[in-house]
Amino acid sequence: MTQAAHLSHSQLVVRRFLRHRLGIFGAIMTFLIYFVAAFVEFLAPHTPGAYQARDVYAPPQDIRWMLESPDGRRFQPHVYGLRSTTDYNTGQRIFEEDLDRVIELGFFVRGEGYKFWGLVPSNLHFIGPKDPGERVYFFGADRLGRDVLSRTIYATRVSMTIGLVGVGLSVILGIAIGGVSGYFGGIVDLAIQRLIEFLQSLPSIPLWIGLAAAIPPTTPPIRTYFFITAILSIIGWTGLARVVRGRFMSLKDEDFIKSARLDGNRPVRIIRRHMVPNFLSHIIAVVTLAIPGMIIAETSLSFLGIGLRPPVVSWGVLLQEAQNLRSIATAPWLFLPGAAVVVAVLSLNFLGDGLRDAADPYAN
Amino acid sequence: MRTDALLSLKGLAVSFRDGRRRSIALRDVGFDLPYAKTVAIVGESGCGKSLTARSILRILDSNATIDSGQILFEGVNLAGPSEKDPILNSIRGGRIGLIYQEPLTALSSFYTVGNQIMEVVRRHQDVTKAQARERAIDLLHAVGMPNPAQRLDAYTFELSGGQRQRVMIAMALGPNPSLLIADEPTTALDVTTQAVILDLLQELQQSQGMSILFITHDLGVVSRMAEEVVVMYLGEVVEHGTKADVLTRPRHPYTRALMASLPGRNQRRQTTIPGTVPTLEERPAGCAFAPRCEFARPGLCDVERPALVRSDGVDVRCHAFGDSAPMFDLKMQPAPLDSVANGRSRPFGDRILGLQGVSKTFEKREGLFGQRAREIKAVQNVSLELRQGETLALVGESGCGKTTLGQTIVGLHRATHGRVMFEVDGRVRDITNLSVAEWRNVWQSMRMVFQDPFSSLNPRMTAFDIVAEPLLQCPGGPPPEPDLIEKVHGLFRLVGLDPEMSGRYPHAFSGGQRQRIGVARALAPDPKVIIADEPVSALDVSVQAQVLNLLRDLQSKLGLSYLFISHDLNVVASLAHRVAVMYAGRIVEVAETDGILDRPRHPYSEALLSAVLTPGRIHQDRRVRLRGGPPDPSSLPRGCVFAERCAYATDACTRILPEMHNVGGHWVACHHTEDLTLHGLRNENLPANPASYS
């Protein structure tokens, strides 16, 4: 208490959050994931569309660290090339390492060209084969011989931002409608509450599917992206609106808000200076906890083939590859995007939990 | 050790664990509770009263442990066995009953009260279900519950506060315990209900021969209930003796200061205890009370912990009574008398605020689409006036509409009917229909202080910003920054706070300090009228006295007028010049404070006064007790709102609404006031100056 005397409310929130270990872990992971999303072109060894027919369903290659060469052992990360044969009894291709073909790996190597954020041309890759003509598959290749890791990395940007944008739209709708409901009260409030209850009593996935199916397959990717976020937030706002309204209602009756009125504050300033700072941390926590739901929803829709569509890469689109038993039996590494979804959702949940607990620093 | 003790605590020590930190919560607590007697434990919040009770029952939270000591009850050491020992389960509830503060939350709302009473009976007595039911009905009857057989099937939310507490008592008495622990059993209740419950406890004790361990912060309740008193401070027993000794001739400086800080009757400044009770982590070395004690001797009191010594039949934990007694001279400094006296004869200025027939009705919408509206008449036809420099108290029990009236006057609610006359821009006018912009001018000269010092300050703003807010938002625009800083720092000094602390956030202040910040905020635009809604009820006695003194000083310095809303007649008696008594949304009597206190004219005022407990006063036998509860504000009776519970009511009272009329200087709304001789507090029983003990 004594050391806390000079701390502000936000500092107390931060202090409390720092004591929440899972929350910190979630925060670090979330930061890393968004970092990846920001630099996909640079971090991925290959571009998502690049394929190599002979590497169809190539298995993951093991990274070796020390290279034996005539001049002795030295540190040189590398993988061995792959050689494939076809088993004529089963018709399956069998891959084995070609120990004669060493593919040396390097950091900050030159490889396939790309445009960073679609703007800046470059060919620098964080990691990859030193020889730009070679291809490596740390997490195997898919049905067309594309690098699963690179595609998963590229998908991070789409999937993680769709959660963010979707939640952003929901927040705007939720705060606007929830605020109106809480501020005006009475009949308006009653009507909005009934609407929210009604929307929440509907099963969301069939509705999403219904709306998403209406997006023509010929729609350009960017438009599809925004349609999907819009569709997700059509139902997503209700939960947030409820939280905002609840906070608004309970704050409205607090003595310090009454006092702010008597101090001569105008409504806008009461909301901005006295109310918003007091529920901001709660809203941030709720919003954080809403992002995973959006990510899962996008993934599910795209997986069903009615959300985002190739050539856009999102985790859901990639998981479509794993839709039938045959392909996952042959290439279980196609689950990699699924693992990415789980890690992202877990991290955001941890972060959100930590934020929620920290939002009320005076509670015991 | 006395042999007639039912319960005997010896050297009880309890500590809390928080991570790796341990803090001592109870230290060397020991006292005896004789058979069929009542011992009261008193002290301010955080002194370990409730913890003592929980330790006896061994129902401590998992972070608290008994470190040492004995709890001997009927020859069994309760501190011995593990918490889950079956012997404890047969004693808990069976031999020792517990009732405590909040009967609404202390009972489950999912089971009928009958279920919860029968459960404890069947747990401890070998009876059939039918027998248990009979017993439960008998118990409810014994605690004075109307229609006990029917009430057995009621849920807690269908009962009033007083009825719930009766259920709690019935439950505790179920298996005929020999000890009843009553932990603040009446704190959440209104005074009139409290009076009835205390009567009941006393009757039950006499008829059943129980012992009662009565825990309370209220010295008035102690003087009404206890035979012996244990005073606790920061987890230690500091004084233990008979009621007469402890309340009329207190020895320990803490007990003396506590008694002295009780509100008196003559509007003088009160003696106060500086500072607040420290937290457990900040327990001082030496005597726990030393930092706040005016007699503390450096080098002794702040170093060596005093032992409990016996002095004239009273146990005292103070160096002034042990071997070092010669070092001390315990003459208390009387409160600085009349330096700011604002006695009752003081002439008041002009009328500054006038209410004419003010009513406030709320509409509650019900039904699926809000199609049905129910009218809740919170305030009805109130006419009052407040003069410059005057304190008008608005008293009444919870739900009587006093808070709504205050908030309606200040414009937080819009009055449904009536006029509120107030001077705005040099012109007296009705302010009920002002535009929001005009209200802002009103709010410069009429301000409000709220009850809860925790919820009335924005936790996200510094104390400086909170106090500066009305200056920044005033219609004339904010003052230049140097002026602002000077003004705010001046306000801090005015309310007795160090301007150095103005950069801190509310959580860093104690309850009393927060209330000072609230007062500073109210004073910022140099107001004329302050509406204070229960400004001291959330505070401990010693802090309460500090804030009351502050309000008194400010009034005489600045010529303020107060509308002081309170349920506590002791506080009102010490502060107000005039009192308005409110019941069920209506004012039933208005008169000078002495007039009301000594010779009330309305039967409700009489009942209220009869329930008031003041330590040191012998409580008269002629008690007026109210049955039932106030009427539902959505369906008020046609006639007098009090008729239903009034001992003097006649047929006319239930039919005709009494008008306010003047009788001997009192404005009273009662048909029979001229025919009645009503009784108030007898002034002569009050010590003239509470600080004169020693």
Add this chain to the structure above:
Amino acid sequence: MARFLARRLVLMLFTVIAISVISFFIIVLPPGDFVDRLVQEANQYGENFEPHEIEDLRRNYGLDRSAVEQYFVWVGNILFRGDFGYSFGWDLPVSDLIGQRLGLTSLLSVVTLLFIWIVAIPVGIYSAVRKYSLGDYVFTFLGFIGLAIPNFLLALVLLYISFRYFGQSVGGLFSPEYVNAPWSLGRIADLLSHLWIPVIVLGTAGTAEVIRKIRANLLDELHRPYVLTARAKGLDETHLLLKYPVRHSLNPFVSELNDLFVKIVSGETIVAVVLGLQTTGPLLLEALKEEDLYLASTLIMFLSFLAVLGTLFSDLLLMLLDPKIRRQAASQEMM
């Protein structure tokens, strides 16, 4: 009581009307209809329709009328003739297509709900009472994982594991020999033996959520004064826990029950597609992709209706459990 029920039913009627509107217009309003799809498909095969042929097709399917008109015709037929329309894609009446599938969806949803209760309530209670024990940590961890795995992914993983390690396919609700067989004891047994995989897949997220909620609610309740009262009465600890805090903590859980049920019904659509269940999910997806108007609308309407039934059920359950609501219902009776 009867009045309370009547009010609920009236409210439900309004809800159903709103649902029918939404279900219909969600399909009709976006551009494109079944005929567009046909034309598009034909184009891919190099065939071309004449404009008047397209007009004829539209008229045949009733798609030439305004959306509002179509809606009233559809609703009219449902109300007066029990006819839910005709599936363009299957060339069959909608009611023939959905009957059995709706039954299976309902069955699966209800069984999943029961599964969640049976697993989550005891685990939640255990976790709260033994807070920070090893078991609590394990369940908390599993709960986090359960929440983080999308249904369909869990289904895929289970498919993979059973195929890889047990060499069998676990998809579907029936073994091949029973898929189109009439109902018999054998078919029921077969159904039950297949049901557990979809139930686990559908129930995992819900179970995790309910465990978390029960744990948090119960932790709140454990320190309430009434628990102290019960303890001070000398009651046995286990009995006391179950009678008081557990009972209290179930109340908020029941009031959120409809949300849970809605989520199950909702999630069933995707799980059914992945696991190849003969329920409404795959049919709905197909119908939506083909703009099969009446089939899609009817399915969405029934799924929503199912969720609303769940709401009604949880309202009634809450009334049984919560004396406050029960008394309110009783007092409305008297008014």
